[in-house]
Amino acid sequence: MSGAVIFIKEDLNISEVQVEFLVGILSIISLFGSLGGGRTSDIIGRKWTMALAAVVFQMGGLTMTLAPSYAILMIGRFLAGIGIGFGVMISPIYIAEISPNLNRGSLTTFPEIFINVGIMLGYVSNYAFSGLSVHTSWRVMLAVGILPSVFIGFALFVIPESPRWLVMQNRVDEARSVLLKTNDDEKEVEERLAEIQQAAGFSNSDKYEEKPVWRELLFPPPPLRRMLITGLGIQCFQQISGIDAIVYYSPEILQAAGIEDNSKLLAATVAVGLTKTIFILVAIILIDKLGRKPLLMISTIGMTVCLFCMGATLALFGKGSFVIALAILFVCGNVAFFSVGLGPVCWVLTSEIFPLRVRAQASALGAVANRVCSGLVAMSFLSVSEAISVAGTFFLFSAISALAVAFAITLVPETKGKSLEQIEMMFQNEYEIQEKEMELGDVEQLVQNKTDLTN
Helix, strand or coil: CCCHHHHHHHHHCCCHHHHHHHHHHHHHHHHHHHHHHHHHHHHHCHHHHHHHHHHHHHHHHHHHHHCCCHHHHHHHHHHHHHHHHHHHHHHHHHHHHHCCHHHHHHHHCHHHHHHHHHHHHHHHHHHHHCCCCHHHHHHHHHHHHHHHHHHHHHHCCCCCCCHHHHHHCCCHHHHHHHHHHHCCCHHHHHHHHHHHHHHHHHHCCHHHHCCCHHHHHHCCCHHHHHHHHHHHHHHHHHHHCCHHHHHHHHHHHHHHHCCCCHHHHHHHHHHHHHHHHHHHHHHHHHCCCCCHHHHHHHHHHHHHHHHHHHHHHHHHCCCCHHHHHHHHHHHHHHHHHHHHCHHHHHHHHHHHCCCCCCHHHHHHHHHHHHHHHHHHHHHHHHHHHHHHHHHHHHHHHHHHHHHHHHHHHHHCCCCCCCCHHHHHHHHHHHHHHHHHHHHHHHHHHHHHHHHHHHC
8 A cells, every 4th residue: 555555646636634534544454354253253264264264355355456436445445444454363372373383482483474574565665666657557556466365265274273172162082183183193183172071161161251352352351451561562662663654654754855746756665665575574583492582672673763763864864865864774674673673573472472262363353453552553644753753753752662661571471382272371370479478578567566565
């Protein structure tokens, strides 16, 4: 959309506000897909929820391609948003539930990898088709986005259902068969299956029968509250630090630095997309070796520096070749640091930390928080930039990114190498330890009070 919107604006003669609405509405609408996706995946399974996401997205892409007016274009954008909402919620959950412990982190980064590949291909196709007529170019740019989702139809004939979902449906033999496909050690498979059955049995115990999942999420017990703060917090920080503003509006940002020709603008955005894609590969290599939290720290600190330097470049210098070079450097640096940590780690952690009973719907809440923040940033970037300048907006993003550093230090645990069931127990044990420390503190205070009275 970042390249297509240049031609849509000219072809359909729409205003800046309509551009913001067109770009940002995708993220806002996708929250409805994410909200519905959690419950849907609990009913029909993880696999077929992905199929539903692909079909709805294809309908949206086709509608946008053929749209004769702004209103029809918005209808297509609405459908695409619903499909994306389903997809961003279910794919990390599916991968986390089917992956071996030692490789789960790198495998769960795959959705972020292919999002980056998609962004890069989008930038490339924008540049490739920018020479077509104004009326045709943006339609072709949007049409090619339909093709990747077609491959999901073929993938459904190969991929199995999530073993954890199968256990929740009492289809234990099928779950065992799926686990054996990802692990050759039958003894380890039986141990893992026993853990999953224990977690599913605990989730379905009488203790929880009277409490629906959504009520449990609205009024969570302390361990789940801690999980929700971590999961929803990191999802919000991923977006309010400005990554979607850079992805959607990179032509406008680079234009502020001095690039004026449309073809050169779109060529520069290809460098942004390529950087984003290359550095997500670094995350694959390191996430299960270095761990989630160290990558998150490196990422957020690096983003803070790059965003601040970008703001300073635009604020202190005029337009020119030097400013353009610095702007491209700092924009690429920001997306590189994002792709190394905050981008993939956000989805990995959200898919790992929640208990089996609430995992799909709690992850859906995280995806909703992500999409709402993305939409707010995308729909307000041009207006905020006009009010406080593009440089001021980058200073704002830098301050938010600095807060993300503090959040990562204080509230994000390390989950590397642990099974999903062990991670659940880690949060539970942390609460129990805190509770015992509080009780011990109360006893010590009582003893001290008695001693004071005796004296």
